Amino acid sequence: MNFYAVIIGTEILNGRRVDKHFEFLKNELQKYGHELFFSCVIKDDKKLMSRTYSMIKEDLNAVMFSFGGIGSTPDDLTREIASEVFRSSKVVTHSKFRENIIKRFENEAYPHRIHMADLPPNAALLHNPINNMSGFSLDNKFFFVPGFPSMAHPMIREVIKTYFNKSDKKYRYTLKAKTSENTLIDIMQQVPNSVELSSLPIFIDEEPNVELSLSGKNH
Numbered sequence: 001m002n003f004y005a006v007i008i009g010t011e012i013l014n015g016r017r018v019d020k021h022f023e024f025l026k027n028e029l030q031k032y033g034h035e036l037f038f039s040c041v042i043k044d045d046k047k048l049m050s051r052t053y054s055m056i057k058e059d060l061n062a063v064m065f066s067f068g069g070i071g072s073t074p075d076d077l078t079r080e081i082a083s084e085v086f087r088s089s090k091v092v093t094h095s096k097f098r099e100n101i102i103k104r105f106e107n108e109a110y111p112h113r114i115h116m117a118d119l120p121p122n123a124a125l126l127h128n129p130i131n132n133m134s135g136f137s138l139d140n141k142f143f144f145v146p147g148f149p150s151m152a153h154p155m156i157r158e159v160i161k162t163y164f165n166k167s168d169k170k171y172r173y174t175l176k177a178k179t180s181e182n183t184l185i186d187i188m189q190q191v192p193n194s195v196e197l198s199s200l201p202i203f204i205d206e207e208p209n210v211e212l213s214l215s216g217k218n219h
Helices: 021-030 046-057 078-087 095-109 113-117 149-163 181-188
Strands: 002-008 036-042 062-067 124-126 135-138 142-145 171-177 196-204 207-216
Touching: 002 021, 002 046, 021 036, 021 149, 036 046, 046 062, 046 078, 062 149, 078 135, 078 142, 095 113, 124 142, 124 149, 135 149, 142 149, 181 196, 181 207
Parallel strands: 002 036, 002 062, 062 142
Antiparallel strands: 124 135, 135 142, 171 207, 196 207
């Protein structure tokens, strides 16, 4: 599985808020032996969001966690765009979510909050333990949660525990070499594609060193 994080929020990019989702998701996936494949922070922009979701949809191994944009204000665009990209459809009213919104807000559900129940067809609700204003999922692969960490993180934690609690065991071997990267390139090129290789140059006492890390599913 290729795990994607899409963090939607103009307020993060312009510095009004600090992202707290990347570190949380990275650590939560690591508990079960997974790693993030891709992470981005993007503006609340229709074209950009649509292109990002479309790119992820093309990856048949994708699992996506999308943070933000599922409320009822004009800058909350996620529900409609997700429906267009993943369902080629307009949003439809989710009857259970509609009931939950009316139960919580009564007359104040109208005219705006009620539209949070407009979701992509065949969406499943993700329980929000803070106020029962749900997130949603599509095909048990694409998960959409609020931008508020206090709401989003318990929801994501439960998703990972439920659907992605097993992984192939991986092994990692790390070593340091007192030389420059250039001298090791021929050796690096002999590493098979089944082994993940990373090379990080380090200067120790102004002398070039290299940290090499090898990771794979076998010893």
